[in-house]
Amino acid sequence: MSDRWAGPEIRAVKGKADRREFIELGFRLNRGDPNWVPPLRSEVAALLDPKQNPWFEHGVAQLFLAYRDGRAVGRISAHIDALALEQPAEQGFGPGTGNWGLLEAEDEQAAHALIARAESWLGARDMTRVVAPISLSVWDEPGLLTFGHDHPPTVMMGHDRPEYQAWIESAGYSSIKQLKTWELDITRPFPPLIRRIIESGNRNDRISIRTVDKSRFAEEAALILGILNDAWSDNWGFVPLTDAEIAYAGKKLKAIVFEDLVRVAEYDGEPVAFMITLPDINEKLADLGGSLLPFGWAKLLWWLRKPQVRTVRVPLMGVVKRLQASRMASQLAFMLIDTTNEVANARYGATRGEIGWILDDNQGMNAIAETLECTVNKVYDLYEKAL
Known part of the structure; x- marks a missing residue:
């Protein structure tokens, strides 16, 4: 009889069959978790495919089973992400820092x-150092879920089994950063104080809030993500998005981007802030089992015509760096959230918002969430270890 606890054999993934097994293992090990949302297999395959994912233009990866x-x-x-290696070490990555991610295992030994x-x-x-887990890019699904296992993740957020935390920490890793999501x-x-701040902004003729124009989607996506690269450039863990990655992200998100849920704030006609809000497509994906066949594609297309959801998520927002120390930064954030909440509730049926992730030391954004009486509903930890 075989020994269940015999040391496993580790093999490098080679070819399509291995890659399919890599993807399917995630489904097999998580299928029994009622709060796990099966991703579309095609999306996972695209993430791992150097021919589709432009991250591979500056990164190299090896999968193991x-x-x-x-x-x-x-x-x-x-x-290893070459752009991450070029960042200042005090911002989290820098020279000599590699990553691992996409961990799934039956037991601690594996x-x-x-x-x-x-x-x-x-x-x-x-x-010489590892920061993990990161699913290839810090812009994908960084961090290990360490709080909030009792409810499903929203769109573009990860979900991990609770035991992984102890397994990673017992492998010599210590937490260096927490990423929080806030529920509203x-x-x-x-x-009342926030309402007065918002109303003051609404009376300011120099400030305007507009929706995006999907007929100019590529141009609007480049504008928003250009603000993002500026706004987040001093943040811990920042790695700039390349033009190819901006185009790729825009293409991936286009189906779930609705004009009235994405807002740009302008000051004297110049775009200075933005907020992207997405209906939680995970509420629909949970029923599809990771596949659009045979009829999942029809169900999804029908849902996308006029999605009705419980939750909307704000995955990205930002204010240009030159305004971040000003009172206007928080005012613009409150105005963007206010205008979007009204639409999310009235047109999409949403009653719950999720903002994040937000770095635990991002005092400005965490203060905004606290002022809005939000509560932390999930925490993701990033770990490090010297090699």
């Missing part, structure tokens, strides 16, 4: 073996 008695029991990716193999791969390429009851009026 763990086997015991010929059966896959775990997976991990090891990767997890440790996979992490050790990823570390070995990174060390062989002159990496969008049916509740804002506090």
Whole structure:
């Protein structure tokens, strides 16, 4: 009889069959979790495909599978982002910092073996430090879910089994940063002080809030993500988005971007802030099992005509750097949230908003969330280890 706890064999993923097994393992190990939302297999495949994902223009990755008695029991990716290596070390990445991510494992022994193999791969390429987990790019699904396992993730957010935290920490990793998401009851009026700030902004002729124009989608996406690159450039973990990545992100998001949920704030006619709000497509994906076949595509297209959701998520917002120390920064944020909440509730049926992720040391954004009487509903930890 075989020993369940025999050390697993770690193999590098090679070819389409291995890649399919890598993807399917995530479904097999998470299928029993009622709060896990199956991603579309095509989306996961695109993330891992150098021919589709422009991250590979500046990054290199190797996927690994763990086997015991010929059966896959775990997976991990090891990767190096050349743009992350160029960032200042005090901002989280920098020279010598590699990453691993996409960890799934049946047991702690398999997890440790996979992490050790990823570390070995990174060390062989002159990496001296690991920051993990990161699903290839910090713009994808960074961090390990450590709080909030009791409800499903929203669109573009990850979900991990609770035991992974102890397994990663017992492999020698310590948390260096927490990413928080904040929950907001969008049916509740804002506090009087916030209403006065918003109304003051509405009376200011120099400030205007507009929706985006999807007929000029590529231009609008480039404008918004250009503000993002400026607004977030001093943040911990920042890695600039390339033009190809901006175009790719715009193409991926176009189907779930609705003009009245994406706002740009202008000051004297110049775009200075933005907020992207997305209806929580995960509420629909939960029923599709990761596939658009045979009829999932029709269900999804019908839903996208006029989505009705419980939750909308704000994955990205930003104010240009030159205004971030001013009172106007928070005023613009309150105005953007206010105008979007009204639409989200009236047209999309949403009663709940989720803002984030937000870095634990982002005092400005966390203060805005607290002032709006939001509550933290999920926390994702990023870990580090010296090699």
